[in-house]
Amino acid sequence: EAGVAQSPRYKIIEKRQSVAFWCNPISGHATLYWYQQILGQGPKLLIQFQNNGVVDDSQLPKDRFSAERLKGVDSTLKIQPAKLEDSAVYLCASSQLAGISYEQYFGPGTRLTVT
Amino acid sequence: RKEVEQDPGPFNVPEGATVAFNCTYSNSASQSFFWYRQDCRKEPKLLMSVYSSGNEDGRFTAQLNRASQYISLLIRDSKLSDSATYLCVVNLYGNKLVFGAGTILRVKS
Numbered sequence: 479e480a481g482v483a484q485s486p487r488y489k490i491i492e493k494r495q496s497v498a499f500w501c502n503p504i505s506g507h508a509t510l511y512w513y514q515q516i517l518g519q520g521p522k523l524l525i526q527f528q529n530n531g532v533v534d535d536s537q538l539p540k541d542r543f544s545a546e547r548l549k550g551v552d553s554t555l556k557i558q559p560a561k562l563e564d565s566a567v568y569l570c571a572s573s574q575l576a577g578i579s580y581e582q583y584f585g586p587g588t589r590l591t592v593t
Numbered sequence: 594r595k596e597v598e599q600d601p602g603p604f605n606v607p608e609g610a611t612v613a614f615n616c617t618y619s620n621s622a623s624q625s626f627f628w629y630r631q632d633c634r635k636e637p638k639l640l641m642s643v644y645s646s647g648n649e650d651g652r653f654t655a656q657l658n659r660a661s662q663y664i665s666l667l668i669r670d671s672k673l674s675d676s677a678t679y680l681c682v683v684n685l686y687g688n689k690l691v692f693g694a695g696t697i698l699r700v701k702s
Contacts, residue, residue: 526689
C-alpha cells in the first residue's frame with residue numbers, strides 16, 4: 479500500500495516570498511491533516527479536513543497560511559508571505575476516518591527554510 | 594503548564610537496559626492516548642495505543658494513570674534500533690490530538 483506522498487521534500491525561500499506544499503493521502507483515507515513541526519518540538523496541528531470540508535483550523539495563522547483540499551483527495555498548503563519563524567517541517571497525515579481512535583499515517587514531510 | 598509534557602532527555606542507556614518514559618497531560622477529560630516513534634529526520638509512526646488497563650507489545654509496555662494524569666512507556670531489553678524520539682500524544686479537546694515535544698532515547702553498545 480502506498481503511503482502519504484508529499485512534495486517538495488525541501489524548500490529554501492527568502493522571507494516575504496510565497497511557497498506551496500502538496501500532499502496526496504493514502505487512497506481511501508477521508509481525513510487529512512497538516513502539521514507544523516519546529517525543531518525540538520512535537521508536531522502542531524494546523525488544519526484538519528474531513529473529505530473536502532475543514533474540521534479544525536483553529537491553529538492556522540490565517541493571515542498568511544491557507545489550505546485547500548479540492549475533490550476530497552489531494553491537498554495544498556500555502557504560506558504567503560513567509561516569515562523566518564515559519565522555518566519548520568510541514569507534515570501531512572491521513573487517517574481512514576475522523577476521530578481520536580484512528581491511527582494517523584504521516585508523510586515524509588517538507589523541510590522549509592526561510593532566510 | 595504545558596498541555597502535554599515530557600522529559601526531553603536524552604536518555605542514554607546501554608543495550609539490554611530497561612528504560613521508562615513518563616508523560617503528563619493537562620485535561621482530565623482526555624480519552625485517547627498514544628505513543629508515536631520518530632526517527633531522526635523521519636516522520637512519526639504509531640508505536641502503540643495506551644489503554645486504561647495497560648497494554649504490552651513485545652518489549653514495550655504502556656500504562657495509563659488517570660488519577661495522576663500521566664502515561665508511561667517502558668522498554669525492556671533495549672536495542673540499538675530503539676534509538677529515536679518517543680512522542681506522547683493525547684486528545685485534549687474533542688477530536689484534536691496534541692503531541693508532546695518528545696523524549697530522546699539513545700541506546701549504545
